Amino acid sequence: MKFVQRxxxxxxxVSAGQDSASRDYIRIAAxxxxxxxxxNVLIWAxxxxxxRFISVQREAxxxxxxxxxxxxxxxxTLYRETLEKLREHPDVPPYPYRLLLLEExxxxxxxxxxxxxxxxxxxxxxxxxxxxxxxxxxxxxLGHFAxxxxxxGAGRALLLAGxxxxxxxxxxxxLMGGLTYNAIVTAYSRKQEEQAxxxxxxxxxxxxxxxxxxxxxxxxxxxxxxxPEWAYxxxxxxxxxxxxxxxxQELERIKAEEEN
Numbered sequence: 001m002k003f004v005q006r007x008x009x010x011x012x013x014v015s016a017g018q019d020s021a022s023r024d025y026i027r028i029a030a031x032x033x034x035x036x037x038x039x040n041v042l043i044w045a046x047x048x049x050x051x052r053f054i055s056v057q058r059e060a061x062x063x064x065x066x067x068x069x070x071x072x073x074x075x076x077t078l079y080r081e082t083l084e085k086l087r088e089h090p091d092v093p094p095y096p097y098r099l100l101l102l103e104e105x106x107x108x109x110x111x112x113x114x115x116x117x118x119x120x121x122x123x124x125x126x127x128x129x130x131x132x133x134x135x136x137x138x139x140x141x142l143g144h145f146a147x148x149x150x151x152x153g154a155g156r157a158l159l160l161a162g163x164x165x166x167x168x169x170x171x172x173x174x175l176m177g178g179l180t181y182n183a184i185v186t187a188y189s190r191k192q193e194e195q196a197x198x199x200x201x202x203x204x205x206x207x208x209x210x211x212x213x214x215x216x217x218x219x220x221x222x223x224x225x226x227x228p229e230w231a232y233x234x235x236x237x238x239x240x241x242x243x244x245x246x247x248x249q250e251l252e253r254i255k256a257e258e259e260n
Contacts, residue, residue, distance in 0.1 A: 039163055047155035051148050056093050059151060063114025064096070073101035075124050082135050083117070086203050092142050107221060109137055111144035113154050126220050132213030135204045143199025151190045195244055196249050205254055212251070215244045 076099045085181055095115030102110075107123040117138065127133050144150050205211040222240035 004256055019106055034069055040160075046159060047152050051151050054151065056095055057146055059113065060096050060115050066116050067175070068116045075121070076101055076119065078129060078131065079119060079124075079138065082131060083138050085207055086135060086139055086142060089203050089206060091146060091199070092203070093146055096205060109141055111141045111150040111152050115145070117141045127217060130213065130216060132204060132208060132211070133216045135208065136200050136214035137217055139200030139203035140196045141200075142203065143196030144192065146199055147192065147195055149196070153189075194243070197247055201247055201250055202254065205251070211254075214251075215247050218244050218247075 077098050083099065086092065087097060097115050097117065099111070100116055100118045101124070102108075102118045102120045104120040105122040106120060107126045108120045109123055110118040112118055119137075123137070127137065201211050201214050204214050218240040222244075
């Protein structure tokens, strides 16, 4: 028997098969990206509509249970006195504000749904009795309440978690969901922080007649962490240098406005 070698033809074209598979992968990736984009647009729209229909009073009533045994901590006496002063400003929404002392060493503060403001022990130690810096801190958190940032953040997180539980009922999408959420809110959160900074600065200036000490908190945090400014590209907060610069510019604008 004579062996005759035959050509395998196009069916054995490995490169053609690889190209086809690559196109399939690209289509799948495009569909996934499009699906994520559509879901997040729907989440954003739903939250924006929901925020408009949830009044301050309704929100406060729904989440009045948020609190803790450290609500009356003596370390927050100056914070409470300052809060009582600033909440009288006409731009501050009428929440039943309360302060919570959080057992954390990292200097931080949070606007919590329902009207609570969480302050860490690390922040209390960093600010000591610097009333202007404390007033700016509280004014910043009041700015989040005025813009309903906290409600938007909670709404997005809850809706995204719900979508994730439907698509990945066994929890396999935790990492994907977390990365997706962080990618969406990072830039938006920076904008929120800058708006809250301007709001807080305005409150301090209107009550105290000056706000030159408002940046002291940011200066102290900058010295404590010593993180390069470029690293804040990957965080939800702008870097201290940028925030200080924007506050100085805003303060100059306010003073110029007052002079005219």
